[in-house]
Amino acid sequence: MNQTEQTGDAYVARDPQRCKICGHRELAVTAHTARCGNCGVLLYYPYPAASLPCFTSEQEAIEWYAPSAAYNHVNFTRMLRYATDGQPMTAPLAILDYGGGGGQFALVCKSLFPRSTVYLVDINDNSALKEWAPFSRRLAFAEFPADPTRFDFIFLNDVFEHMDDPISALRLLAGKLNDGGRIFIDTPRQFWIYPLTRLLSRRLHLKLLKGTVSHMHLQIWSKRAFGIATARAGLRAIKMGYWAEFTMPCDYYLKNMGITSPALRVAGHAMYAAARFILRNKIACVLAISSGSE
Numbered sequence: 030m031n032q033t034e035q036t037g038d039a040y041v042a043r044d045p046q047r048c049k050i051c052g053h054r055e056l057a058v059t060a061h062t063a064r065c066g067n068c069g070v071l072l073y074y075p076y077p078a079a080s081l082p083c084f085t086s087e088q089e090a091i092e093w094y095a096p097s098a099a100y101n102h103v104n105f106t107r108m109l110r111y112a113t114d115g116q117p118m119t120a121p122l123a124i125l126d127y128g129g130g131g132g133q134f135a136l137v138c139k140s141l142f143p144r145s146t147v148y149l150v151d152i153n154d155n156s157a158l159k160e161w162a163p164f165s166r167r168l169a170f171a172e173f174p175a176d177p178t179r180f181d182f183i184f185l186n187d188v189f190e191h192m193d194d195p196i197s198a199l200r201l202l203a204g205k206l207n208d209g210g211r212i213f214i215d216t217p218r219q220f221w222i223y224p225l226t227r228l229l230s231r232r233l234h235l236k237l238l239k240g241t242v243s244h245m246h247l248q249i250w251s252k253r254a255f256g257i258a259t260a261r262a263g264l265r266a267i268k269m270g271y272w273a274e275f276t277m278p279c280d281y282y283l284k285n286m287g288i289t290s291p292a293l294r295v296a297g298h299a300m301y302a303a304a305r306f307i308l309r310n311k312i313a314c315v316l317a318i319s320s321g322s323e
């Protein structure tokens with residue numbers, strides 16, 4: 030194993046022909062994606078130069094948060110309770126919302142843990158909505174690697190799929206945990222509809238890829254790829270599950286996939302309604318420092 034394979038860092042710059050998660054050379058290219066023959070990660074491909082911010086204006090942000098805020102309120106509550114299980118309401122926790130966007134997560138944190146201090150970092154330093162901004166302390170993105178603040182909990186809600194170098198980013202975050210600290214990640218995974226459409230219908234599979242992999246969603250995880258990435262960051266999973274979790278109404282996803290046929294739209298709505306039974310689209314995981322890394 031050479032140095033590049035050991036670190037997992039910057040495969041993009043060093044070898045665009047390799048999987049950036051595991052270093053394997055066998056990449057099956059379909060449309061704007063590549064799937065690794067070893068770890069199974071589904072990548073936006075060829076690799077773009079860098080991660081991009083989700084929004085470039087407050088108007089764009091509002092257009093996203095208006096339909097998603099109610100979903101997120103419930104999702105944030107669920108992930109907080111999952112990751113902080115056993116913590117008393119009065120705990121003075123230091124919590125980081127990494128890639129926190131509009132800042133709504135801090136509001137839910139302060140509701141459940143009023144004595145917590147919530148920090149927010151985002152690639153866009155002006156991402157917080159002014160109404161949510163008072164609930165968190167902003168740390169500048171460019172200065173974050175050198176910032177001395179340490180955290181009891183770090184949350185990456187729908188962030189791990191956006192990172193162009195997720196292993197290095199996660200390693201940096203692992204180094205910012207207090208003793209006994211935890212990192213929570215929820216991120217899209219390739220659930221059964223990916224292999225099924227790949228097998229049965231190229232047309233539907235291409236729609237699925239169009240709707241889920243993009244210059245914003247750079248990797249859709251397999252369980253194996255997720256395990257390799259987190260282990261290379263020096264972390265181990267202490268809790269993991271597959272969740273049905275959406276941030277938008279059903280029509281948003283159908284539109285993204287370019288699905289207009291009435292029959293497919295009915296099928297899409299039926300699947301969305303039954304999601305918690307049949308459509309567990311996210312990995313949800315609580316991570317701790319591996320004993321070998323301590």
Ligand SMILES: [Zn+2]
Nearest residue numbers: 048051065068
């Ligand atoms: Zn791989």
